[in-house]
């Protein structure tokens with residue numbers, strides 16, 4: 001199929017139910033399909049939106065283009081959950097069907113106001129000359145999940161920005177509602193975070209751009225969000241086109257974070273506690289993560305596992321991407337920690353204990369029925385080798401994790417998989433570890449997705465991988481004798 005602009009922006013009502021069913025069937029039957037992660041029912045999924053707690057349930061929406069693995073006209077699809085693990089898909093929530101969102105209901109957030117959930121999102125509109133006009137829109141969701149859009153936008157493009165002005169996060173602070181938006185400054189064409197506020201949702205005050213680190217963040221900042229983690233304000237955002245001197249990254253676009261001492265939205269001041277920008281995820285595929293503080297103050301985050309402008313193997317099956325597991329954020333001893341939410345343990349069954357010394361060069365640890373499991377592994381200090389995941393019997397094809405706990409290095413390597421993709425952006429991702437210390441790994445595997453939490457969530461490496469489903473061998477190869485301990489569990493479907 002040739003994806004012309006005309007086709008990508010065709011109204012949803014013009015597609016037949018039969019076509020949609022065919023696409024749903026195709027996605028459901030893919031050998032690469034995820035079984036305990038949020039995935040598109042059909043077509044393409046991108047950013048998580050409106051992650052929130054409302055009416056005794058967790059809610060998340062995702063950016064969806066249901067008719068193919070392309071970035072067509074976007075909508076929001078809604079899911080809800082009792083435990084942040086089992087998600088029920090409620091279906092299409094915000095359709096791009098008004099003059100203020102005709103070319104896409106783009107990313108945004110949710111905030112409870114009285115007994116309703118207020119959804120704030122960017123309406124992407126193109127005029128007849130294909131000029132973009134972003135609108136910041138609102139909609140109410142009631143306790144029965146009925147959504148009613150506001151008739152008029154909350155506000156339109158800022159006079160200070162180009163048409164790249166989107167992805168509002170709405171936050172209530174004291175008696176005001178603040179919207180934090182991704183923006184491109186008109187004068188300099190540099191990426192900024194714009195701050196607006198209101199008390200009545202009619203009059204909006206422009207607080208200017210957030211003063212954060214004195215850095216050039218590239219030409220655009222997408223998906224900014226502010227979350228409080230153990231009393232530290234943390235800014236999570238996607239600086240597009242940022243120089244590698246300012247952030248060491250390899251993906252086409254990074255998802256970064258900055259920890260602060262203090263934030264004053266009124267005066268658009270963020271005081272960093274650390275002068276360094278960090279990668280939120282050290283793997284290949286995380287972007288547009290969204291975090292929020294639950295009513296109990298805890299900070300939760302969910303990420304898009306996918307990147308803009310990168311072709312993925314499932315494109316050929318007309319579906320693409322997924323969301324990560326929900327990660328709880330904490331801050332300890334100067335580190336932002338990310339861990340899968342505790343309720344994830346409800347998916348575990350068939351526990352296997354791993355313990356021993358590697359003797360020969362190769363030690364087979366585990367061979368699950370399918371690539372749908374969790375493994376926790378502690379590898380001894382001062383050791384060196386490779387952990388193979390999703391391997392064939394000869395370990396010729398596998399997802400590899402090279403470790404060196406002497407010099408302190410961990411390298412995730414996608415170069416030996418059956419299907420190679422995104423080669424242009426490198427086949428390995430390497431992080432440093434504390435030297436001469438044991439290494440703790442918690443790894444979640446879901447068919448074509450691997451999430452690796454290192455040393456209690458100090459670093460995370462997320463990667464899509466595409467291997468034959470029968471390749472499930474988990475083995476350790478080490479040069480010398482080394483001690484390992486751990487556990488594995490099969491995981492239920494969500």
Ligand code: FRU
Nearest residue numbers: 047063074106107166222288
């Ligand atoms: C990030 C992004 C957002 C935009 C959305 C459109 O991936 O480009 O800036 O709102 O996706 O789907």
